[in-house]
Amino acid sequence: MASPTVPAKGEAEHKLPQSLIDRLAAHVASGGAETVTIPSPFTGEPLATVPVTGAGDVQAAYERAREAQRAWAALPVSERVKPFLRLSDALVDRREEILDIIQLETGKARRHAMEEFLDVALCSLYYARRAAKLLKPRRRQGMMPGLTRVQELRHPKGVVALISPWNYPFALGASDIAPAIMAGNAVIHKPDTQTCLSSLWVLDLLVALGLPRDVWQIVVGDPGEIGDPLIDNADYVSFTGSTRGGKAIAERVAPRLVSYSLELGGKNPMIVMADADVERTARGAIRACFTNAGQLCISIERMYVHEDIYDRFVPRLLELVKGMKLGTGLDFEAEMGSLTYQRQLDAVTRHVDQAVKEGATVLAGGKARPDVGPLFYEPTLLADVNGDMDLCASETFGPVVAIYKYRDEDEVVARANDTAYGLNASVWTKNPARARRLAARIQAGTVNINDGYGAAYASYDSPMGGMKQSGVGRRHGAEGMLKFTEVQTVASQHIMDLEPPGSIGYDKFADVMATGIKLMKKLRIK
Structure with missing residues (x-):
C-alpha cells in the first residue's frame, strides 16, 4: 500500500516574493554578474536566482572580514552577544517566513523545518547567556602555591571558514556561527548553494539587529572554484558533511597546522x-x-x-x-x-x-x-x-x-x-x-x-x-564555543624564583623541593 498524500494548496504557495529574494541575494559576497538558479525540490520549478561567488570574491571577503574582526574582537563580550539576545524574539516574530523558506529550499515537511527554527532560537540563546562566563579569564593553580599566579585567557581564532550542509541549512549554519561570532571571530560561510536562502535570511536579520555586516559573510558557488581559497585563508575550519569531504578538508589544512572540527556521516x-x-x-x-x-x-x-x-x-x-x-x-x-x-x-x-x-x-x-x-x-x-x-x-x-x-x-x-x-x-x-x-x-x-x-x-x-x-571535535556545550578560541596561559612568579635562593646549593634546594612535594600532598595543596 502506497503512503497517503496530503494535497498542496496550489502553485502560489511554492513561491517566494521577489522583493525578499532580491534583499537576500544582496548579502552574497560577489562582485560578478554570474548567477545561479535554485530549483524547488517540491516542484522542480525555479525558486530563486542568486549571485555566484568567485575565487577573487573569497579573497576580498577575507580582507573585509579581517578588518571587521579586529574591531569586533575589541568589543566586550556583553556587546558581542546583544544581536543574538535579540535574535530569539525576532525569530519567533517571523517564524512563518523562515519556515516557508526552509521548506521551499529543502523540500522537508514543516514539522521538520520547525526543528531547525527551534535549534537556532534555543542554541543561539544558550550561548548568548553563557558566552561571558565561558570566555572570561580563569585563575589556574601554579607550581608554587602563593608564589606563582596563573591566568588562562581565551582569544578568538580570527576568521573562521564554516561550511554547512544542505540537509539542515538553517540549523547547521546559524547555530554554529553564533558561538564563533560571540567568541570574537569573523566568519566566511559557505552554505550549500541549493539551500543558501535560509542562511542569507538569518544574516539579513542579524545585520538588522546590530551585527556588523562584514563579521559574517556568505559565499555561494562551486566548491571546485571557491573551496581552496576558502580553506587556505581560514584560521579555523568548521565543516558538517560527508566523511569523504571531511577527510579532504583535513588533508588541505594539515600543511598549515590549522585546527578544525568535522561532523561527518553516520549509520x-x-x-x-x-x-x-x-x-x-x-x-x-x-x-x-x-x-x-x-x-x-x-x-x-x-x-x-x-x-x-x-x-x-x-x-x-x-x-x-x-x-x-x-x-x-x-x-x-x-x-x-x-x-x-x-x-x-x-x-x-x-x-x-x-x-x-x-x-x-x-x-x-x-x-x-x-x-x-x-x-x-x-x-x-x-x-x-x-x-x-x-x-x-x-x-x-x-x-x-x-x-x-x-x-x-x-x-x-x-x-x-x-x-x-x-x-x-x-x-x-x-x-x-x-x-x-x-x-x-x-x-x-x-x-x-x-x-x-x-x-x-x-x-x-x-x-x-x-x-x-563520524567526526572530529564537538558542537554544543562549552567546547562548542571554546573550539573557536586560542587558549593562552599567562604565569607570573612572585617573591622567589624557581631556582635556589641566595647561597643555598642545588643539592640542598632539591631536598627542600622534594620535602615540599610530600608536604603539599599531605596538606592537599596539590
Whole structure:
C-alpha cells in the first residue's frame, strides 16, 4: 500500500516574493554578474536566482572580514552577544517566513523545518547567556602555591571558514556561527548553494539587529572554484558533511597546522529491548527514522529488535509507516516531505534496488513517488539485509531502514558497533538504568534513551559529535564555543624564583623541593 498524500494548496504557495529574494541575494559576497538558479525540490520549478561567488570574491571577503574582526574582537563580550539576545524574539516574530523558506529550499515537511527554527532560537540563546562566563579569564593553580599566579585567557581564532550542509541549512549554519561570532571571530560561510536562502535570511536579520555586516559573510558557488581559497585563508575550519569531504578538508589544512572540527556521516543503530513499550517505541521510530525523509546525519538507518518483542513491534511499526502522509504543503499536515537532490533519490533507489535484488525483503515502501513530487521516495523498511549489500554498511541518507532481530545484549552491542561510523544511537526500554549501562558500551558520540536523536542533540549544555569516522571535535556545550578560541596561559612568579635562593646549593634546594612535594600532598595543596 502506497503512503497517503496530503494535497498542496496550489502553485502560489511554492513561491517566494521577489522583493525578499532580491534583499537576500544582496548579502552574497560577489562582485560578478554570474548567477545561479535554485530549483524547488517540491516542484522542480525555479525558486530563486542568486549571485555566484568567485575565487577573487573569497579573497576580498577575507580582507573585509579581517578588518571587521579586529574591531569586533575589541568589543566586550556583553556587546558581542546583544544581536543574538535579540535574535530569539525576532525569530519567533517571523517564524512563518523562515519556515516557508526552509521548506521551499529543502523540500522537508514543516514539522521538520520547525526543528531547525527551534535549534537556532534555543542554541543561539544558550550561548548568548553563557558566552561571558565561558570566555572570561580563569585563575589556574601554579607550581608554587602563593608564589606563582596563573591566568588562562581565551582569544578568538580570527576568521573562521564554516561550511554547512544542505540537509539542515538553517540549523547547521546559524547555530554554529553564533558561538564563533560571540567568541570574537569573523566568519566566511559557505552554505550549500541549493539551500543558501535560509542562511542569507538569518544574516539579513542579524545585520538588522546590530551585527556588523562584514563579521559574517556568505559565499555561494562551486566548491571546485571557491573551496581552496576558502580553506587556505581560514584560521579555523568548521565543516558538517560527508566523511569523504571531511577527510579532504583535513588533508588541505594539515600543511598549515590549522585546527578544525568535522561532523561527518553516520549509520546509526536503534536498539529495541525486550521490555520496550511497543506503541511508544513504534511512534518514536517514525521520527527517529523518517524526519526530513531520513536526510539527517543522526537519524536511524539500522534497527535491532529483540526476538521476544519482534512479532509484536514490527507489525505495529509497519502499520504506522504505511499510514504516513507525504505532501508538499506549507503546513503541518505532512509527516514526511521530499528528498532535496536528484542525486539523493538516485542513491536511495540504488541502495534499495540492489538490496532487493540480492535477497532483502521490502516490508513497506520501496519505491519513488513522482505523483507527489519529483524527488519523493516512500518511507521504506527492509528485512533480510546482509553484509554484502551497500545498504548494510554505507550511509543511505534517505527514508530507508533495515530491521534485524537479535537475542542478547552482547550480540546487539557488537552489531551496533560493527561500523566505521559512530555518531548517534538510540535505545528503547522501560528500564533506563539498564539502558544507560548498555549505552556506555556503544561507540557513538551521543546515545538517546527512549528517543531517536533529539534528547541528546537539543541538550545544548552537553557536547555533540562523532566517534571513529563520524567526526572530529564537538558542537554544543562549552567546547562548542571554546573550539573557536586560542587558549593562552599567562604565569607570573612572585617573591622567589624557581631556582635556589641566595647561597643555598642545588643539592640542598632539591631536598627542600622534594620535602615540599610530600608536604603539599599531605596538606592537599596539590
